[in-house]
Amino acid sequence: MVIKKLLIANRGEIVPRVMRACQNLGIKTVAVYSEADKNMFYLKNADETYNIGPANPVKSYLNIESIIDAVKSSGADAVHPGYGFLSENASFAEAVFAGGATWVGPPPAVLKSIDSKCYCRQIATEAGVPVVPGTITIISDVDEIYRFASEYGYPIVLKLDKGGGGKGIELVKEEGQVQAAFERLSRIGTLAFGHPECYIEKEIINPRHIEIQFLTDSYGNCVCLGERECSIQRRYQKIIEESPSTVVTEEERAALFEYTCKLALAMGYQGAGTMEFLRSENGDFYFMEVNARLQVEHPVTEFLTGIDIVQNQIKIASGSELGLAQEDVVMNGHSIEARVYAEDPVTFCPSPGKINKLVFPQMDEKTLRIDHTIEEGGAVPPYYDPLLAKVISWGPTRLEAIANLSRALNDFKIEGIKTTISVNHLILNSDRFASGDLNTGFIEALFKTARGDVKPLWPNM
Template sequence: MLKKILIANRGEIAERIIKTCTRLGIKTVAVYSEADKDAPFVEHADEAYLLGGPRVQESYLNSNRILEIARQTKADGIHPGYGFISENAEFAQKCEQEGIVFIGPTPDVISLMGKKVESRIAMEAAGLPLVPGISRPLKDADEAAELAGNFGYPVMLKASAGGGGIGMQACSNEAELRKAFEGNQKRALMFFGNGDMFLEKLIEKPRHIEIQILSDADGNTVYLWERECSIQRRHQKVLEEAPSPFLDAETREAMGKAAAAAAKTIGYTNAGTIEFLVDEDKNYYFLEMNTRLQVEHPITEEITGLDLVEEQIRIASGESLRFEQKDIILDGHAIEVRIYAEDPKTMYPSPGKITDLKLPQGAGIRHELGVTSTSNVTPFYDPMIAKLIVKGCTRSEAVSRLKEALAQYRVEGIKTNIPLLVDIVSHEAFQSGDTTTDFIQKNILKTNTVSS
């Protein structure tokens, strides 16, 4: 097994990885920006080294500096967490050249799945159903308009190299599409260095459901059930649960087997997630594959009893999976909410200094935390500061437990999205499991019910 792991990330995911490494007897190396010098993960790692200034380009995206520290500390593995360089095929290739294990899939698979058009082609060949659309970059706005006329509106315009909702826009007519094409192409070029755009038919009232898979280098692949991630704002997830309240046993098994088979077909190794859009009739369509650990991985851990970070490390160390599909039992129901430092009404980031922090305690409650009661939340990074995870024997028990935990959660000194989360879990549509991707827009924002 790996002996020393450099964690090329920050906040709660760095803390999460440190916990597993400590339990396994693996030494950890933290890297941090000037803005994070007093962060908990810096203190909790065995060693910690400054990357550079507070901006991501000066620190967490500085791959050469990260590799320099890895060599200096004799780290034999690098865990990228999620975001930043976690899906950077060039960085994974550099690790390989340096003889350092990148805890994730191979560079060629990262590259393939990171390109939306190419990944569509690969997954179609692997047998996954696709949303009607094209599997090549659009030539221009004229071609986009012609194809949209064939598919029928509404359509979804997407940046091929996009992520986090950047370069993505739903269009209900030709005028909207032409205007969106130019603006989103410019944004994609600015954020990703790639202005390629493609087009899909928009699936109306969909659910966003993803399958967690694990694959080892020997070709063994399993699926760890599904997570429903339909409750989103600006195409970014807010609340996730496992299993989905929408799927029946037959569809659940079919999606899991399809995802595992597709991962095996492309030679995937380590942890990964295949994301689907699921329509009202339970037809599912490949959306994208995330070649890394997901933010919402704790709810899968809660319903399976597995430590996904440990499994990542074992696979990266060359070990075979220690279990088969029949060994993975779905136990109970888990829900995760993301605690953001943001205004609950505008959903804009709200950085500042935390003056007090009180966390709910009790059975079935888990915290993933990147701050303390005196932390300064800076404007330089994603505003997520923590995750609250609850588990119950049933979904109704988990929902009840989550409502009680949110009522006890206190973060003073900054604004957070906790009032929004309270409104979500209190809404009758959520409690009944009616959680399509327009949930917040339809049930919260349009009725202007976000609590103060």
Template sequence: MITTLLVANRGEIACRVMRTAKALGLKTVAVHSAIDRAARHVREADLAVDLGGAKPAESYLLVDKLIAAARASGAQAIHPGYGFLSENAGFARAVEDAGLIFLGPPASAIEAMGSKSAAKALMEEAGVPLVPGYHGEAQDLATFRAAAERIGYPVLLKAAAGGGGKGMKVVEREADLAEALASAQREAQAAFGDARMLIEKYLLKPRHVEIQVFADRHGNCLYLNERDCSIQRRHQKVVEEAPAPGLSPELRRAMGEAAVKAAQAIGYVGAGTVEFLLDERGDFYFMEMNTRLQVEHPVTEAITGLDLVAWQIRVARGEPLPITQEQVPLHGHAIEVRLYAEDPDNDFLPATGTLELYREPAPGPGRRVDSGVSEGDLVSPFYDPMLGKLIAWGETREEARQRLLAMLDETLVGGVKTNLAFLRRVLAHPAFASAELDTGFISRHQAVLLPLPGQLPEAFWQAAADAFIQSEASMCRADDPHSPWSARNGWRAGLGAETELHLVCNGSERKVRPSGRNQLQGENLVCPRQEGDTQVQYRLPAIRRGTTLYLEWQGELQAVSRFDPIAAVEASHGHQGGLTAPMSGSIVRVLVEAGQRVEAGTALVVVEAMKMEHSIRAPQAGVVKALFCAEGEQVSEGTTLVELEEA
């Protein structure tokens, strides 16, 4: 009997699981770290338990605290979500040993497939094609170097116990192997508590196609069609769709049956995903099995009409699967995008800060939003930077694509850098519209998807000045329209009217005179434009939050504020020649010392944020003049870490 469910996770997946649990009449329990005390998943739960700490290793990865939270709250079952401990066999076994129900596969199945190395050995025995590689127990550098020489560069290092791009590195040449292996092992240890790695041949232009499987405790197992997840950055998916474009019924059946065979071979129970690489000839190779619910499960739900979390709960209760393989629906097409707090212009590095503005698209037929944040929430450097997912369904792929583009147009995020504009460009790209998909899509179309930032035009600054001066009314008296304090004309007591604004946006500044041609109506700036003989009115979202105006321009939300001379002076007083932190995070390695001579490209400092590492490298040969950081220290974006003197 399950009446109370604890979700051992955070963010959008915790909110999503609790939504279904409540619909089934269950009481929900959230757990949270100290800094997540006011997070959305906590607010939406019936009960909440504080785990303390900040980093995952101090909170969401503590098995004893999670089980104690379940007992204290009266929960009979634990849903692990994805990430964290969702594929940790020790956690699943500890839950079962505590007399609780684990909403996932048995610990033995996680052990068999949770290790990518063990899973590949199992698939090899079953005759499933594998990508050439090494999946053994030896973890020393010499073993990996020998394996890389045998299979040939480029090679791919992967964490044996995890997923989501954590602990994954492409190595192009032997000289980079040692550093990449050490970094991948640290990432894997931090994210999954397991530093074991495997290595395999890095295939060129493959598609990433995965099969959703589901099994009950009565020996039934079926596949719920497939998903194409080829659009990836930093080896992590950003766009997923179902079904996979161009996949024939025969290939779907072959991949589905292979996935079911893999699940049955290990006595699998619950939701799982078998991932394959599909080449241009239609040959597929086993990659790994994720023994959990995937981030992209909503697209499968959209084309089948099924609730996979409800299935997880019913299977955990001992119920059989409600349909057979022949009854699995496949209706229309669905596409999902992941909205991340990150900077696409800076190698997609994670971003932190406060969500000063957060607007989701309106719900409706074929429109779904799974998110884990609200306006005013803090995006910290300790966890995955995904804010939420937007999912669109249509009778055809093109209908789903157009609907999702409209949803992206309705989405507004301010205060934190995001990949929102990048996602629009991906979906609008002709190659994506034509379903020309493979894992190299982003790098191949980088010039269009990641254009170099250009200067903001005069039309933008004029619109910004008009919107900014008119938005001042939101901070003026609203009860007396005749009061001078309610005027929008720049009137100031004892001074002349303000006719020029000194504005700052995206690192640029400009002095602009408001024209009054563009009129602020509610939260939109109406901009008239003469196009030939016709006057067209454009409506641009223009929303004031405190001293900042968020104005959308050509699909991107720009933050506009008044120029602050004091802040400008302080910013200019940094260490000359200093290399700064590209993101907020913690210093995990300091690889040099003051006075040391280094060559161009030498790794100096390693910064970790949101479970991913980034190396600060010397831009040219020189001498380390000074260090301004230490291992274990928390740093903010823009903080000077190393001062390098050119040789």
């Protein structure tokens, strides 16, 4: 099939990113927007635009009926969901197909199956891929948690079977926390995802978070585009990502690629996706989950490999065979991405408002890329994820990539709202980051050190 007009069912920086891919493929674009986003500058670059509802995302970007109406009104023959919102929603994918359009993503049946993390853990176990020790089926009551903890010991982690985005994770350090954590997690699951079911994992102490970007087509082909180190997080959400990881050896990379393709093919996956793994302090890798969509940090991999992931998504969805073999994928140099959020740099609380002044770093397409949808005088609404921009650097070595990113962030000025640029500076300037000594507790440890002398370490607060 030939895709002629594609609707992007999302907002923010992913919209112009998908637009660029479509323009390179000769595909017309349709953008949707809420009342809060009606002045977004990228709307001017779309071939058509449609208002899908008020600012409340439940009534706009999460409103399947409203988006499908826009698909039908525009005559779009394909839908790209971006990331977040409805990007992994099987019901939305089914509605797109029912409306006669092509879904740029995994088939709805696959989305429905892998929405369950326990299902993915079962598939991994059957395929011989190691998983984090824990249950591979949902737990029925709190007594099951006590029994698990008596066998494996504390700390343990309770996770929602269906949920994501850093939500639905409870760390339990001792027996007295079990009942409250179980009730709290069930309540969050019901309210946020409509599913209170959860499972148990043994806490991996100070792990590294390593993910593998992959592409699969409908012909049984699978290639991996390298790994990304995503260990620098707060509240289980990533701040800085890089590739390659400083710790993954060639032998480990080959094993992770094998695990990834085994899992993707066993799931019947098609399109772009990410397999996420934890690496323990003693070097063991465990499969954690699959992200069935385009990742926020995909530019890191694109910079490193020169492969356009979004174009490949669209080609695969149109029925094309993946024109890549594993030996065609070359990881060149080093790439790092820093996310800039409209958040207080100490508390990480959202900081919506008006951007009074905006200065971008000097651009060099070989070493720097900034994906954003901000402009001077523009508003940052309080209704959505506070991500403002992604600053991605490249260098022939990791040290040069860090230097390029540091210079760019130093020249990136946003006034009128609080941002996390100073947090990125703090991370990049730390000795631990420079040495590659990373784990998911990095931010917490860094903050404990920094707060003793906040002003010199946190510029422009």
